[in-house]
Amino acid sequence: MIPRYTPAEFEELWSPATRFSTWLEVELAACEAMEAEGLVPAGIAKGIRAKQLSLDPARIEAIERTVKHDVIAFLTHVEELAGEGARWLHRGMTSSDVLDTSLAVLLVRATDLLSARLDKLCGALARRADEHRRTPMIGRSHGIAAEPITFGLALAGHLAEMKRGRARLxxxxxxxxxxxxxxAVGTYAHLSPRIEERALAALGLRPETVSTQVVARDRHAELFTALSLIAAGIERLATNVRHWQRTEVREAEERFTVGQKGSSAMPHKRNPILSENLCGLARIVRAAVIPALENVPLWHERDISHSSVERMIAPDATSTLGFMLDRAAGLVEGLVVYPEKLRQNLDSTGELFFSEAVLLALVQKGRPRQAAYELVQRCAMRAIAGEGRFRDNLAADADVVALLAPDEIARCFDLDHALSHVDTIIDRALRD
Amino acid sequence: MIPRYTPAEFEELWSPATRFSTWLEVELAACEAMEAEGLVPAGIAKGIRAKQLSLDPARIEAIERTVKHDVIAFLTHVEELAGEGARWLHRGMTSSDVLDTSLAVLLVRATDLLSARLDKLCGALARRADEHRRTPMIGRSHGIAAEPITFGLALAGHLAEMKRGRARLxxxxxxxxxxxxxxAVGTYAHLSPRIEERALAALGLRPETVSTQVVARDRHAELFTALSLIAAGIERLATNVRHWQRTEVREAEERFTVGQKGSSAMPHKRNPILSENLCGLARIVRAAVIPALENVPLWHERDISHSSVERMIAPDATSTLGFMLDRAAGLVEGLVVYPEKLRQNLDSTGELFFSEAVLLALVQKGRPRQAAYELVQRCAMRAIAGEGRFRDNLAADADVVALLAPDEIARCFDLDHALSHVDTIIDRALRD
Amino acid sequence: MIPRYTPAEFEELWSPATRFSTWLEVELAACEAMEAEGLVPAGIAKGIRAKQLSLDPARIEAIERTVKHDVIAFLTHVEELAGEGARWLHRGMTSSDVLDTSLAVLLVRATDLLSARLDKLCGALARRADEHRRTPMIGRSHGIAAEPITFGLALAGHLAEMKRGRARLxxxxxxxxxxxxxxAVGTYAHLSPRIEERALAALGLRPETVSTQVVARDRHAELFTALSLIAAGIERLATNVRHWQRTEVREAEERFTVGQKGSSAMPHKRNPILSENLCGLARIVRAAVIPALENVPLWHERDISHSSVERMIAPDATSTLGFMLDRAAGLVEGLVVYPEKLRQNLDSTGELFFSEAVLLALVQKGRPRQAAYELVQRCAMRAIAGEGRFRDNLAADADVVALLAPDEIARCFDLDHALSHVDTIIDRALRD
Amino acid sequence: MIPRYTPAEFEELWSPATRFSTWLEVELAACEAMEAEGLVPAGIAKGIRAKQLSLDPARIEAIERTVKHDVIAFLTHVEELAGEGARWLHRGMTSSDVLDTSLAVLLVRATDLLSARLDKLCGALARRADEHRRTPMIGRSHGIAAEPITFGLALAGHLAEMKRGRARLxxxxxxxxxxxxxxAVGTYAHLSPRIEERALAALGLRPETVSTQVVARDRHAELFTALSLIAAGIERLATNVRHWQRTEVREAEERFTVGQKGSSAMPHKRNPILSENLCGLARIVRAAVIPALENVPLWHERDISHSSVERMIAPDATSTLGFMLDRAAGLVEGLVVYPEKLRQNLDSTGELFFSEAVLLALVQKGRPRQAAYELVQRCAMRAIAGEGRFRDNLAADADVVALLAPDEIARCFDLDHALSHVDTIIDRALRD
Structure with missing residues (x-):
């Protein structure tokens, strides 16, 4: 979590102030539940709330330096501020009751912040996919021109992936x-399931099925895997933008803002730096997965090895993904698309992408598939070598002409036919 | 996928024979769908099925060495065996139509094999959790004795985690x-959504929302994350067994079979080797996650970098997890539990785990929490240092006695009370 | 890099102020080299140095928000402060000349900070290994009592590992x-190898053999692997401390400071929290390796995807390891060792660890190895089951007595003999 | 380790036959050392060697199924074959003495196999770098045309990286x-440092400084990091080939062999499948690093969790890298380079890469850097937008002309000058 890649809402979410105020929320929710069950005198929580405590993170940290225990430091500070009534807080609880419940509250908020951003990215992808649903371009496999698609179709694929990411989130x-x-060890020794259920409900949470001292860490690991899958999807999108923008392709470009400079040495450059940045950040989000999985096998009823890991990866991975989603949405929204260049690149492939149509026509006429393949490859390879247009080579090939009439060859070279199902596919992505 | 860690069903599933027969299944399903749509003469698929082709993996690999393309080698071989009609196969399709659809069929079967094993492990955990629901043991946090739990409760926690793993699977x-x-690029240029839907339905699959040349790789990555979460849960279980079995704890042990030898040098040893092995294998399953995520951002409409990765991690991760689940189920089923040792370890903590009850009693009597804490700590630390029993130190402490009568102190030392909610928790895990 | 786990020197090292002042160092070193080669008028760098520019990170970031380029923003700010002469800075250079050279300067400083800390840890390990070179303890494999070692020997193993870590660093x-x-692309188009060599030498660096726009990223990746290996070594040490401190073992403990509180609920607890923390942090340092490796395959003469990754992992991994080394050194220095408990645990194994000596004596007398193994195992297993002492069971076993006289059995039970080579080994670790 | 990606030498190296024969080598080397020290009667090892035992892996595995211990199974089988004398083998040793020493022998052989392959790759890179040292091409940063380099220079960068990889190996x-x-626990309880040293020397190994039951695992982890760094270097090379081969660039291509087919659907395609494959396999090699690091913190004097991991990653990572090196060497050797296309792509950038020379000329004339930058950018951007050639725009720009005479502008457009240091750099890479 470095300022450069941290949206303000995440800065706020993971601040010490928010952490401690969430701890207080949890303590008070638990206290109220205990009041309802008669374990604590009625009104204690209300009394503390009324004081509107202004917790001082620096003071808590100072106490922690002596007691070497963060929750005890926090409780000591609360007693300093709230006086007498505060001794009822934390009754029968262990630190992890506060810490893990608070972490859940914060991670839920983080996922909500991410969901909202993901919705924006999906919105941008949907709009641009719809806008370019009939903008033809050459599809590429292995980086090599293959058959035609549309620019909208490419975006629709990213949209569908992002929607899957949302479901996982x-x-x-x-x-x-x-x-x-x-x-202390999840047995409610001095508490009860009813207290827990009531307190957690007030915080928007459910109880762990079987706690140890802590909530089981496979839950957190699942969250980090979900984040990494979304990040990987953004990485795929950003990788494609980088390809589209490269000098020899130049089919689409990141918006270049006024005043922006591409290179300190080369004034003419317009680099896909947002997309490259997104590819790098995806590595960061992905890197949180292994530590999160390593956190799962805690010893016995828990050890605390997971804690330092989570202090770093929880803010880092959520904020960084939040930043990525913001940036990706802006990237898609502002992407400058060049339909003429798309068309030009499509055309420069010499219509070789119609080879499959010819292949099928030959098979339809009775040629065994492999023989037909070699026939078509022969005409194509000549065209690639600069000897004639593919279409003309076919028309001049005795073996081809023996099977296909001129109009049958011509019918193989039909772009509209090749793209006739694209609308259906894009609608599927928009609708799902 | 090494023989040592590969159950027979997985060996079979990932064999070349199964791979090629699955390719044929896919080609025939597609052919039948094309027949239904009139793109291929009726009866072609049926005719090929009737020939009950006996595909020869070695022959296919020999052809591949020339053409350097596995699906073309396969189709060539099918034409060799099936003759004339085979030229209708693969019409309008690209290799990935076969490969990705087949991979989906195989991965679905793999998850089914894993689910069945996971059910067995859950069954074993449920039985043993129920059996030991009232076998008291000392709960431990940080490896240090904390408060009492039961052995069944510990197993119930693992059960709940495995059930979450099942849901993720x-x-x-x-x-x-x-x-x-x-x-070729997912546009159905020479096919149609109807053909795809029909063919996939016959194979138990659904169509990709937006294909490129391939099915999107975030789907596969999600599978590997699910596998890694289950493996991490097994690792937690195995880590606990290793702790329970260590010399100084010896609360439970792996079943030691007749003839087994613990050490080539030390005839007296009984080592938790199954559990240690499971911890190691969890690292292997976990290691598949990052490559799977790195496979997501394929270039444009696909590159083939994911293929070599999947050839290795798909068999490896699924088989290894299959082996782990078998082994873990056997481990739990055969786990030798020593209730007397559990009780002895519980007792040897000198009842210090009742300190929290005393703390709460003091707070109830009006002592501020931190003051009460120090009071109890004082009596506990003396006991740890070997000066008197904790219970007696309390009875002899003037400040404690000023607040708590002898019977009030005695009431804090009640194991049944401490474990009164355990049944409720275990039932939650069994039921969910 | 969160305050909790960041030593002050690293906070300083990775601050914006240090970053920008290092950039200026690099620009001035390059400028001086160009002056020497006559490409820039003599005295420019000296003139700027004389102004003792007070760079304002906030101002640079403000400019960057417009130009979207950090080095251009920096240069603009330098021109604001230094005036006229500054236009000679950065002549013929590209941003990466500044950035990568600066990064090298900072990473070299980071490794020096780490080396100093590693030396302290090695010093502490050496002292404690020497102190306890003859403190016997039971060695454990698989967590099961095996044969005797000494506490000093265990520490010597950690020392040897840390020394290997230092060599890698x-x-x-x-x-x-x-x-x-x-x-721009590493060709010295407007520079020369001589200028580079001179400038870098002034900064304590060597030139890259073949630059692209950047220094090759395998160099950085190597650094992160070296860090992760040291972190893994600390994790092994910390794992052992956690084992030594667990309730049933209690052979050594982290120093428990006055005022420290072990648990908010359980006043009697002394938890190995430093060691658990170190285990967690090792996961963080390890997690930097994969992104660092993913940074290597930059496109063509570079893309900028590595940059965001390095902005996060360079400070994070170096600071966290710095913190770990400090903490580990303190941990070892303060480790409270309990020789009596070590001896007690050794004795409680019932001398079973002498079984190998008996096995060898039997083999020496002509018993085939496997037969001898079964004989010893028989006597050992009875002892484990509580039937007699191992030594006595041997003396009462007809097959054993047939081969070994009473004094021959007794000679097998000699602790001094078992540990006779320990000094030699420890000296090896101290010396290397 | 799947046949597809396993060179024959590695198949052999990691076979059960080689494993068991290496175990025997180690046992015999140890036996001879013990003979020399008088612990074992002279001639035992020689006698066993004379029998030229033909070990049967299947028989060993059958025994292991009963005793559940691989080394004991092996020794039992050796006794079956060698008779009487074999009982002297393994005297005072523990399984890990055999296993870890054997693993070291095998891994050393694996690194030698890899070194030889790496040398071939370096040779190929050196030849092709030298061949194309003066073949100009456009250098690209961010995928965008930057300034000129030569094709040989690009290869020289890969060569330098591979040489660093060799040093790490x-x-x-x-x-x-x-x-x-x-x-058993590294104390030579029934052995001596002299025996160890002698035995290991015969196997080409050195003794561990401080053993536990095993050789420390940071050593193995270092090896896997070295492999991953080489793999990452190959990934960078392969990524560049993929870029060079893409339709719009087509500057170089993988050799397309006779009979090879690019696509089952599209007969015209020539795909960079070797390079894509290498990118995928790099993910596999990289994935071994984390498990190898997780293997380091074994419990106490060792647990056996590392064993299953190494059984998989040691063969997998070494064989896969061996395969990659073979493939990469062939790729470089056979790479088809198109100098005309390289020149054409260079020219099509409209000489914008000379912008920096113009910038520097303007600064030389007294323009502040940022002002000069904007001036050049203005002329460049117009050229990019299709309005005039860059060179002409400069000549027509009043502000430029005010500072630079026509011949001064012309002198900025000199390719030979831009590449004047390339030979020096390439020679550096060839020589080092």
């Missing part, structure tokens, strides 16, 4: 929206 | 049960 | 101490 | 050429 939100108020 | 099965019969 | 320092002043 | 060979014959 929602599933992960569900997995992570789980807290615990169950005591 | 089913979600991943859904994600991966997607094929494509959509041609 | 020095090799990585050598790999990374490489800059470039070679222009 | 040799360092890793040194780290891994370490065995142990030190008994």
């Amino acid at each position: 929602l599933a992960a939100r569900q997995a992570i929206a789980v807290g615990k108020i169950a005591g | 089913l979600a991943a099965r859904q994600a991966i049960a997607v094929g494509k019969i959509a041609g | 020095l090799a990585a320092r050598q790999a990374i101490a490489v800059g470039k002043i070679a222009g | 040799l360092a890793a060979r040194q780290a891994i050429a370490v065995g142990k014959i030190a008994g």
Whole structure:
């Protein structure tokens, strides 16, 4: 989480101030649940709320330096501010009741911030896919011209992938929206399932099925895998933009803002730096997955090795993905598309992409598939070598002409036919 | 996928024979769908099926060495065996139509093999959790004795985690049960969505929303993340077994079979080698996640960099996890539990785990929490240092006695009370 | 890089202020080299140095928001402060000449900070290994008591590993101490190898053999692998401390400071939290390796995808490892060792660790190895099952007694003999 | 390790037959050392060697199924074949003495196989770099045309990287050429450092400084990091080939062999499949690093979790890299380079790459850098927009003409000058 790649909302979400205020929320929710069950005198939580405590992170950290325990430091500070009533807080609870429940609250908020951004990216992709649904371009496999698609179709593929990412994020939100108020080893020794359920409900969470001292870490790991899948999808999009923008292709470009400079040495350059940046950041988000998985096998009823990891990867991965989604949405929204260049690149392939239509026509006429393949390859390879147009080579090939009449050859060279199902596909992506 | 860690069903699933027969299944399903749509003469597929082709992997590989293309080699071989009619196969299709659809069929079967194994492991965990629901043991955080739990509760936690793993596996099965019969760049240039839908339905699959030349790789990556989460859960279980079995704890042990030898040098040893092995294998399954994520950002309408990766990690990760699940189920089923040792370890903690009850009693009597904490810590630390029993130190502490009567202290030392909610929790895990 | 895990020197090293002042160092070193070669009027650099520019990071970032290019923003700001002469800076250079050379300067400094810390850790390990070179303890494989070692020997193993880590760090320092002043695509189009060599020498660096626009990223990746290997070594040490401290073992403990609190719920606990923390942080350092490797295959003469990655992992991994080394050194220095408990655990194994000596004595007397193994195992297993002491079971076993006289059995049970080579080994670790 | 990606030498190296014969080599070397020290009667090893045992892997595995211990199974089988004398083998040793020492022997052989391949790749790169040292091409940063380089220079960069890889491989060979014959917990309880040293020397190995039951795993992890760095270098090379071969660039191509087919649907395609394959395989080699690092923190004097990991990643990563090196050498050797297309792409950039020369000329004349930058950018952007050639736009720009005479502008457009240092750089790479 470095300022450069951290949206303000995430800066705020992962600040010490928010952390401590969330801890207080959790303590008060638990306290109210205990009041309802008669374990704590009624009104304690309300009394503390009324004081509108202004928690001081620096003071808490100072206490922690002595006691070497963050939650005890926090509680000590709360007692300093709230006085007498505060001694009822945290009754029968263990630190992880507060920490893990708070972490759940924060991660749920983080997923909500991410969902909103993901929706924007999907919106941008949908608009641009629709806009360019009939803008033809050459499809490429292996980086080599293959058969025609449309620019809208390419974007629709990214849209469909992002929608799958959204579904995974929602599933992960569900997995992570789980807290615990169950005591030192999850047995409710001085609490009860009813207290836990009531307290967590007030915070928008469900209870862990079986807690140890902590909420099980496979839940968190699932969240990080969901984030990494979204990041990988953005990486695919950004990789394509980088390809589209490269000098020899130049089919689409990142918006170049006024005043922007491409290179300190070469004034003429317009580089796809946003997309390159997104590719790099995807590596960062992806890198959180392994530590998150390594956090799962805690010893016995828990060890605390996961804690330092989460202090770093939870803010890092969520903020960075938040930044990526913002940037990707802007990238798609502002992407400058060059239909003429798309057409020109399509045309420069010499219509070789119609080879399959010819192949099929020959097979239809009775040629065995492999023989037909070699026939078509022969005419194509000559065209690639600069000897004649593919279409003309076919017309001049005795073996081809023996099977296909001139108009049958001509019918193979039909772009509209090649793209006749594209609308259906794009609509599928828009609708799903 | 090495023989040592590959169950027979997975060996079979990932054999060249199964691969090529699955390709043929896909080609025939597509052919039948084209017959239904009138693109191919009726009866072609039926005719080929009737010949019950006996595909020869070695022959296919020999052809591939010349043509350097596996699907073309396969089709050539099919034409060799099936003759004339075979030229209708693969009409309008691209290699990936066959390869990706086949991969989906194989991965779906792999998840089914894994699901069955996961069910067995869950069954074993459920039985043993139920069996030991009231076998008390000391819960440990940080490896340090904390408060009492039961052995069944510990197993119930693993059960709940494995059930979450099962849910993720089913979600991943859904994600991966997607094929494509959509041609070179996914546009159905010489096919149609209807053909694809019909062919895939016959194979138990759904069509990709927007194909490129391939099915999108985020689907496969999701599967590998699901596998890694299950492996991490097994790693947690195995880590705990290793702890339970260590010399100084010896609360439970892997079944030691007749004839087994623990060490070539030390005849007395009984080592938790199954569990250690499971921890190692979890690293292998986890290691598939990053390559799977790196496979997502293919260039344009696809490049083929993902292929070599999948040839290795798909068999490796699924087989290894299959082996792990078998082994883990056997481990749990055969785990030798020592209730007396569990009790002895619990008792040897000197009842310090009741300290929280005392703390709460003091707070109830009006002591501020931090003051009460220090009071209890004082009596506990003395006991740890070997000066008196914790219970007696409390009874002898003037500050404690000023607040708590002897019977009030005694009431804090109640194991049944501490474990009163355990049944509820275990039932939650069994039921969910 | 979060404050919690960042030593002050690293905070300083990776601050914007240090970054920009290092850029200026590089620009001035290059300028001086160009002056020497007559490409820039003499005295320019000296003149700028004399002004002792006070660079304002906030101002640079403000300019960057318009020009979207950090080095151009920096140069603009330098011109604002230094006036006229500054237009000679950066002559013929590209941004990466500044950025990569600066990064090399910073990473070299980071490795020096790490080396100093690693030396401290090695010093602490050496002292404690020497102190406990003759403190016997039970060695454990698989977590199961095996044969005797000494506590000093265990520490000596960690020392030897850390020394290997230091050698790797020095090799990585050598790999990374490489800059470039070679222009847009590394051809010195408007510069020369002589200028580069002179400028880099002034900064303590060597020239890249073949630059693209940047220094090759395998160098940086090597550094991150070196860091991860050191972190893994610390993880092994910390894992062992966690084992030594667990309730049932309690052979050594982290120093528990006055005022420290182990648990908010359980006042009696002393948890190995430093060691657990180190295990977690090792995951963080390790997680930098894959992104660093993914940074290597930049497109053509470079893309900028590596940049965002390095902005995060360079500070994170170096600072975190710096923190780990400090913490590990303190941990070792303060480790509280309990020789009596070590001895007690050794003794409680019932001398089973002498089984190999008996096995060898039997083989010496002519028993085939496997037969001897079964004989010893028989006596050992009875002892484990609580039937008699191992030593006595041997003396009562007719087959054993047939081969070994009572004093021959007794000679097998000699701890001094078992540890006779330990000094030699420890000296090897201290000396190397 | 799948047949498709496993060179024959690696298949052989990692076969069960080689494994068991290496175990025997180690046992015999240890036996001879013990004979020399008088611990074993002279002539035992010689006698066993004379029998030229034909070990049967299937028989060993059958025994292992009962005893569940591979080394004991092996020794039992050796006794079956060698009779009486064999009982002297393995005296005082533990399984890991055999296993780890054997693993070191095998890994050393693997690095030697890799070194030889790496030399071939370096040779090919050196030849092609030299051949094309003066073949101009456009250098690209961000995928955008930047300034001129030569094709040989690009290859020289890959050569320099591979040479660094070779140095790392040799360092890793040194780290891994370490065995142990030190008994159950590394104390030589029934052995001696002299025996170990003698036995290992006969196998080409050195002793571990401080063994536990095993050789320390940071050594193996270092090897895997070295492999991953070489793989990443190949990935960079392969990525560049993919770029060079893409339709719109077509500056170089993989050799297309007679009979090869590019696509089952599109007969005209020539795809860079070798290079794409190499990119995929790099992910596999890289994926071994994290498990190797996770293997380092074994518990106490060792646990066996590393074993299953190494059984998979050691053969996989070494064989796969061996395959990659073979393939990469062939790729470079056979790479078809198109100098005319290289020139054409260079020319089509409209000489914009000379913009920096103009910029520098303007600065030389007294223009502040940023002002000069904007001036040049103005002329360049017009050229990009299709309004005039860059060179002409400059000549027509009043502000430019005010500072630069026509011949001064012309002198900025000199390709030979731009490439004047290329020979020096390439020679550096060839020589180092």
